Amino acid sequence: MAHDHDSFSDRPAVLDRVRPAELPRPSLVLNDRGFHWITDKVCGIVEEPTPRWWKVTFLVALFVASFTGVGLAYLVSTGTGTWGLRAPVGWGWAIVNFVFWVGIGHAGTLISAILCLLRQKWRTSINRAAEAMTIFAVMCAGIFPLFHVGRVWFAWWLFPLPNQNAIWPQFRSPLEWDVFAVSTYFTVSTLFWYMGMIPDLGAIRDRARTWWRKAFYSLLAMGWRGGNRQWSNFEMAYLLLAGLSTPLVLSVHTIVSFDFAVSNVPGWHTTIFPPYFVAGAIFSGFAMVLTLMLPLRAIYRLHDVINQYHVDNMCKIILATGTMVGYAYATEFFIAAYSGNPYEKFAFINRAFGQYAWAYWIMVSCNVITPQLFWFRKVRENHSLVWIICLFVNVGMWFERFVITITSLANDYLPSSWGYYSPTIVDIFTFFGTFGFFSVLFLLFVRFLPLLPMAEVKMVTPQADPHAH
Amino acid sequence: MSKKVFQHPAPREGAVQPWRSLEERNKSPEFLTRAEREFVDGASAAPSPVERREFLTLMGASFGLAGLGLAGCREPRHHTLPYAKQPENTIPGIPTYYASSFPGEFASQPLIVETHQHRPTKVEGNPSHAGSGRASSKFAQASVLDLYDPDRAKGSYGRDGALLAPSAVREALRALAGEAKSDAGEGLAFLARPSSSPTRRRLVKAVRAALPKARWVEYSPVAQDRAEAALGARALPDYAKARRILSIDSDFLGSGDASLEATRAYSEGRRADTVSQAESMTRLYVAESLFTLTGAAADHRLRAPSSHMSALAAAFAKEVLSLTGGPAAAIRVSGLQVDTHWIRECVRDLVDNRGRALIVAGDHLSPEAHRAVAAANAALAAPVRYVAAPDRVANASLADLAARPARTLVILGGNPAYDAPSDVRFAAAVKAAANVVRLGYHGAEFDETSALAREAKGLVLAASHYLESWSDGRAVDGTVVPVQPMIEPLFPSFTELDVIAPFAGSDKDAAALVRETFGQLSKDASDAAYAAWLAEGVLRGTVFSSVQPQLAAAGGDFSAPAVSLDALEARIVPSAHAGDGLFANNGWLAEAPDPLSRTAWENVILVSPRLAKKLSIEPEASQINELGALNRNINAVEDGKLMCRVARLTVGGVTVTGPLFIMPGLADGTVGLQLGFGRRTAGRVATRVDARLRGEVLGNGFSAYPFVTAASPDFRNGVRLELTAERVQVCNLQDHWSMEGRDILREGTVEDLRAGTDFAKLGVDGHAPAVYGKDGAMAPALKAVTTPRGNSAYEHPDHTVAPNVAVWRGHEDKFPAPQQWGMSIDLSTCTGCNACVTACQAENNIPVVGRDQVLKGRSMHWLRLDRYFSDGREHAGLEIPEDPQITFMGVACQHCETAPCETVCPANATVHDEQGLNTMAYNRCIGTRYCANNCPYKVRRFNFLDYNKREAGHYYQGPLGPEKAVKDPADLPQMQKNPDVSVRMRGVMEKCTYCVQRIQEAKIRAKVRAKDSGDVRIPDGALQVACQQACPAGAIEFGDITDPNSRVAKAKASSRSYGALTYLNTRPRTTYQARLRNLNPRMPGARKAPNTRLELDGRAHGPSHAEGAHK
DSSP states (O other): OHHHHHHHTTOOOHHHOOOOOOOOOOOOOOOTHHHHHHHHHHHHHHHOOHHHHHHHHHHHHHHHHHHHHHHHHHHHHHHHGGGGGGGOOOHHHHHHHHHHHHHTHHHHIIIIIHHTTOOOOGHHHHHHHHHHHHHHHHHHHHHHHTTTOOOGGGGGGGSSSOOOOOOOTTTOOOOHHHHHHHHHHHHHHHHHHHHHHHHHHHHHHHHHSHHHHHHHHHHTTTTOOOOOOHHHHHHHHHHHHHHHHHHHHHHHHHHHHHHTTOOOTTTOTTHHHHHHHHHHHHHHHHHHHHHHHHHHHHHHTTTSSSSSHHHHHHHHHHHHHHHHHHHEEEEEHHHHHOOHHHHHHHHHHHHHHTTTTTHHHHHHIIIIIIIGGHHHHHHHHHHHHHHHHHHHHHHHHHHHHHHHIIIIIHSOOGGOOOOOOOOOHHHHHHHHHHHHHHHHHHHHHHHHHHHOOHHHHHTTTTGOTTTTT | OOOOOOOOOOOTTTTTOOSSSSHHTEEEEEEEHHHHSSSOOOSSSSSOOHHHHHHHHHHHHHHHHHHHHHOOOOOOOOOOOOOOSSOOOOOSSSSSSEEEOOOOSOOOEEEEEEEETEEEEEEEEEESSSTTTOOOOOHHHHEEEEHTTTTTSSEETTSSSSSOOHHHHHHHHHHHHHHHHHHHTTTEEEEOOOOHHHHHHHHHHHHHHSSSOOEEEEEOOSSSSSHHHHSEEEEEETTTTTTTTESSSTTTTTTTTTHHHHHHHHHHHTOOSHHHHTOOOEEEEEEEESSOHHHOOOOOEEEEOOOOOOOHHHHHHHHHHHHHTTTOEEEESOOOOSOHHHHHHHHHHHHHHHSEEEEEOOOOHHHHHHHHHHHHHTTTSSEEEEOOOOOOOOOOOOHHHHHHHHSSEEESSSOHHSSSSSOHHHHHHHOOOOOEEEESSBOOOOOOHHHHHHHOOOOOEEEGGGGGGEEEEETTTTOEEEEOOOSSSSSSSHHHHHGGGGGOOOOOHHHHHHHHHHHHHOOOOSSSHHHHHHHHSSSSSOOHHHHHHHOOOEEEEOOOOOOSSSSSSEEEEEETTTTTTTTTOOOOHHHHHOTTTOOOOOOOOEEEEHHHTTTTTTBOOOSSSTTBBBSSTTTEEEETTTEEEEEEEETEEEEEEEEEEEOSSSSSEEEEEEEEOOOSSSSTTTBBBHHTTTOOOOOOOOGGGOOOOSSOSSEEEEEEEEEEEEEHHHHHHOOOOTTTSSSSSSSEEEEHHHHTTTTSSGGGGGGGGGGGGGGGGHHHHHHHHSSSSOOOOSOOOOOOOOOGGGTTTTTTGGGGOOOEEEEEOOOOOOTOSHHHHHHHHHHTOOOOOOOOHTTOHHHHHHEHHHEEEOOTTTTGSSOOOOOOEEEEEEEEOOOOTOOHHHHOTTTTOOOOOOOOOOOGGGGGGGOOOHHHHOTTTTTOOOSSTTTBBOTOOGGGGGGGOOOTTTTTTTTTTTGOOOOOTTTOTTOOOOOSSSSSHHHHHHHHHHHHHTTTTOOOOOTTTSSOOOHHHTTTTTEEEETTTTTTTHHHHHHSSSSSSEEEEGGGGGOOOOEEEOOEOOOTTSSSSSSOOOHHHHHHHHTTTTTTOOOGGGO
C-alpha cells in the first residue's frame, strides 16, 4: 500500500487537466414533479370516491375467493381424497401452489430490504406495493400447507406448545422448519411493510376530512408527527428491519426448498435447490410485481414515478434470475448424469421426455426462453409485451414447482408403484380461488393504504437534494 | 393448636421395664415430653401455612377455571349388564381359538379360527395337519368376511314370498320329503356343489336308499375330479419328493383346493442356500396357455394352446415311454406345432431323474391324456400316490336335470342360475318344477339362483356360513376334519345337512349327524375322542388308503385342433378374485389384485401381444423409451388410466364382450377369460357402485359363462374376436410391467450359486454395505443393536435404560436387551398366491376402498405383491415381451433402522421403538403425507377418505352421506374387526406394523411365563406375523435377528440375502433372499442368467459390478 501512496504523490499531471464526465443518473421521478404533486397523487388514490372499476373488481375478486372457501370447506368436511392425490404422489397441487405463492412473496421484501441495503433508490416507487403483494402472497401460500394435512384440526401440533403428553414437534422435519421460516417471514415482512407506511399514514391522517378516516388513520399512524427525532428513529428502525429481513428473504425459500432437498426422492434430493429456489422465487416475484404494477400505473397514471427506468431494472432482474434458473435446470441434468446413479438419471430424463414432458417443456419455454426477450430494449419498452412475458414467467414458475413435485414423486424407486397424478376440480377451484383472495386483499390495500411510499419517493426526487452534484 | 397428651398407663411395680432408648431409660425430660405427644414435632403444623386470603384466592381461581373448562360436564353414562355368571374360558380381551375347516368342493382346509368374544375374526391354518400346517389360502382367509356380508340372506321365505319361521321351514321340508316318499323320489332331484363332507355323503346315500329314484346332481363349473374319473383313482403327487416336475396346463400352485398343500410341498424343494442344497433343487417345467402362478414359478415355460394340451401331454408321455422303453407306439400325436427340442430335452431331464420326476396334468385334459400321463409317471417311477377317491354319490348330470325336469328340485348352495353351462337350460328346469327349494347364502335380492327360485315360487332358505355350521370334510390327504360353529348363526339359517336330513328320514340336527359320522369313521367313537377331534381339528389315521389304479395301456390318437391368430381359442379359468363366482361379494378378494395382471374388481379378456398387434393395437409396452424416459403411451395407459379396447368374442353364436388386456406370455392364439364376474343379481361388492347409485344392478366385469358348455367347460375353439370402437378404463394396481433393469429384485441361477457369484449384491445396491463403514463386516445381529438408528429427536430426560432404579443395580442380567425384530422374504419360494395380502387385510383391519378408489391409486394394502415381467433385453420396454419371466416381490414396510419417514414427520407421529420397529402413532398423525413421499419403498398408505366410516359410493358426500358403521353397532362388517388393532380414521397414514399387536401379545405371554426368572424373551417361532403364518410357501420368516439361531437370522445370513435399495442407507429390517432359478442349460432358450439380471447387466453396469469389484 505504501507504493500507492507514493504513486499518489506523483500522479500524472494530465489528471489535473481532465475532469471525468459524470454519467447522468436517470431521474427516478419524471417531469419535475414536486412534493405536493406526489402527496396529492398518492393520497388522492385513497381519498377519491371509490371508483366503479374498483367496486366491480372487488366483487368479482370476492366471488373468485369464495371458490377457495367452498373448496376448503368441502376438503375439511370430506377428506383429502377430494383432491387428486394418490399413491405415490402424496403432494399435489397444494404444495405446488404453496411454493408458487411463497415464491411470489419474495420480491417485496427483497425490493425493500436487499435493495435498500444496496442503496438502490429506484426501489422506492415500487416497494410498498411489492411488499403488500408479498404479504398477501404469503397468506395465500399459508393456506395450502395448512389445509393439505389430513387432519387440519390438529395442525396446531406443529407448534411447539407445551402439552401434557410431553410430545414436541419433530425438529428434524423440514416441514417443521417451514412452519418457523414462513411464519417468521410473514411476521417480519408485515412489520417492515407497516413500519414503512407510518409516515405516509400520518400524511393521509393529516389530510383526512371525515372523523372516521381521521380515527382510522390516526390509529394506524401511531402518533407520527414527522419530527426529527421520529425521523431519525424511523430511519434506524427501517435499516435494522431491512438488515433483519435480508437473510429471511434468502432463508425462507431455502427452507422451502429443503422440503424437497432433504428428502431422498430422486429429483428432490439435490444440493442445488436452495440457490435455485431463491433465484426462482425472485424471478417469479419480480414478474408478479410487474404484472400488478403495470396495470396500476396505467389506472392511476403513475407514469412519472414508475417510469421506464423502473420497468427496465425489473426486466433485467427477471432476465438475470431467469437465466440462473435455466442454468440450474442444466446443472441438474449434468449432476444426474455425473452421479452415475440410475435412479437420478432416470428422474431427470423422465422429466424432460416422460409422461409429464409437456409440463417440463411449458416450464422451460416460459422460464428460460421467454425472459431472454428482455435482452432487447424494444421489448422492455413495450409494456404490453412486458406484461405478457411476466404472465408467462408466472405460469412457467408454477409449472416448475409442478414438475419438481409431481414428476419426482410419480416415478421414483420402485417401478411397481409408479402412478400418474392429475388434479380434481376441487384442486383447481381451490387454487383459482386464491387469486381472488389475493385480489381482495390487494384491492383493499390499493383503496385504503398508500400505494406508493410518498416520503421515500420524495427523498429521491431532485428537489429533495437541491445542493446535489 | 391444642396437643393431645397421651396418658400412658402407670408401670406395674416390680415388673421388668422395657426401654426403647437410652433417653427413656435415663428418663430425660426431652424424651418425656416427646413421648407424651401423639405426633412428632411439627406434624400438626402445615409446612407453609396458607393464609385464609391466599386459600380463598387459590380456591376461587380453581373453581372458576374448573367451571371455565367445563370439567363438570361428563360423557353420558351408559349402563351395561355385567356377567352374572362368568362364562367358562372367556376372558374379555383374550381371543379364543377353535379348530374347524374351510369346506372345499374337492378337499377341505383345516383351520384354527380366532374368535374375540365369540366373534370369529381371523382364520389360520391348523398346524396339527402336517400337509397344510399353519398356512391358509386367500379364499379361506377371506371367508371370514363373508360371514359378515351385509347382503347375506337374513331369513327364509316361503312360496308366497313371506318370511318363514325356522319351524315352518322344517315343516315344509318334512312335507316335501313325505310327498317324495310316495313315489320313491321319482320327481325329486337335488342339485348341489360337490363336497368332501363324509356326513353329507352318508346322508345322500341315505336319501338314495330311502328314495331310490331320487336324483342327486353335483355340479361345479370348475370340476376338480376329472383326472380321477379318468384313472379310477385319485392321484396325490408328492411335490416335496419330486425334483423334476413337468406341469401340463396344470396350475397346481395357483388354483384348486389342493394348491395350498402343493405349494407347501413344492417350496420345500425350492429352498436352497448352499451348493449342495441347490444340487437337489426342484426344477419346474411348465407348458401352459395362459400365464398362471405355476407358470410364473417355472424355470422353463412352454406356451401352447389349451386345446393342444392333451396332445402335448401325449407327446410328452410318448417321449417318456420311448426313452424308458415303454409302449410308446400306441400313442399317436398329430397336428401339434411345438418345439420338439423342448419336449426332448425336458423329457431327458425327467428320465435322468427317474424316481424323482413327476408329470402333472391339468384337469381339463382328456381322459386318454390323463391315462398317458399316468403311464409316463409310472415309467418315471414318479412320486405319486394313488388313493381310492371317495365314492361318487351323484347319479345324474346337470344336463340330465335340464332334459328331464324334476317335480321337486332342491338346490343346495352354488349358483347354477349364473354358472350353469350355457347349453344347459337350467332356468327352464327350475321353472318347470312344481316345488323348488333353494338354500342360498344370498337371498333372492342378491343371487341369481335364489331370484330364480323366488320367481318359480319356491322356498328360498338362508344358508348358514361354515363358521356357524356343523359339518365335516376331508383334507387333501383324506384326513377327516370338523366344521364346527364359532358363533350362533347371525340370522335364522340352515345348513345343507339340515335340508337333506328330512329327505333321508332323519330328524337329527347337523351336530348329531356329524357326531354320528365321527362314530363311524373313528376307531375310537367315545365322547372323549370326539372332543379331542373337535379340539385338535384332525382325525388321525383317516388319510386315504393307497390303491394301485388299474390303468389301461396308454394309447390313442391325439390330434390338436388348429389354433392360430386366425383361429383363436378361448381358455376359461376361475378368476383370482371371485373364483367361479362364489366369492364375488367378498371385498377383500375383489380388491386383492390378480397377481399376474394386477387387475382388481373386474375381469378382462387376456390376449397375447402378438394377437394385439394383429388387431393393430400397438402398445409400447414398457414405459421407458430409448431415451430412458417414461413413455406416455404405455400399454394403453393414458394419464395413469389403463384404457382398454373393448372386444367382442363370438363362438357358436354366443358373444361375450369385455376389455382387452394385453398379457405377455400367453400362447399366441389363446384368449384368456376369467369366471366369476358379470353377475346379474348380486350384492354390493359384486356390482358396480356407480350403477347402484343410479338404481341399476351392473355386475363388475363381464360373465364368461356364456362360453362354458357342458361338453367343453374349460376352453372353446374357433373363437372370433372383433374389436369395438369402445374403450373402457380397467382397474389395475400396477401400471408398470418392467423393473427397468433396476436392482430391486435379485435373481440368480443354481449355476451362479455353484460358481460363487454374489448375485444378491448387484448394481447400485452392491455398494450398500459400504455405508456401514467399518461395521460392514459386522454380524447383522450386532449391527441391529449397535449402529445408530432412527429414534425420536429428543429422548425423555428421565428415560434411562433399564435397570434404571438403584435397587436393581447388580441385577443387570434380569434386564435382557430388547429383542430386535426383522423379516426375511424368500423370493425363491414365493409363488405370488396373495394369501399374505389377504391375511394382512384380515388381521389389521385394512379397509376395502372400492373400485373407484383403486382406480385413483388409493388401495390400502399394507403388503402388496409387486409383479415384474422381464425378457432379458436391456430396453425391454420398446416391445411387449412375448415370452417373459415373471417375478413377484412382496413389499411391506421394511422397518428401516434409519427410516427416511421418521425424520420428515413434523408431528413426530412415526418413530422407532427399542425393538427396531418403525412405529406409527395414528393418534399423533396429522396427515402431511411427507413420510409416504420419502419412503423409497412406497409402502405407506393414506386414508384419503373415510374408508372405515362410509361405504363405497358415499365417500365424497362427506358428513352429508350415510355412515355405515359408527352409529350402528350391529353393522355386520364391523364385527369382523380385530379388536387388537385400531381402526384408522381419514387423514391418517398407516402401514405395516410387523403385527405389533401380536408382538405385544407374545411379550405378555412371555412375561407371564417368565415369572421371576427374568427370561422374558419370546422364543423363536412362538410369534408369527399374519403374512408369515398364512404363507403356504414358508417364504416369510420373522423373528429376533439378534438370536443367531432364529430362523430369520439364519435366512438373513444366507448368501442370497439382500436388502432392497439399501444404498439409501435405510438399513431395512425386512430383507429378501434372492430368487434362485434352476435352469437346465440344455433347454432351448435357456440363458445364462435370469432375465432381470440380464436387463440389469445390460442397463447399468457390467456383469461384474458387484460390491467385491470395488474392494
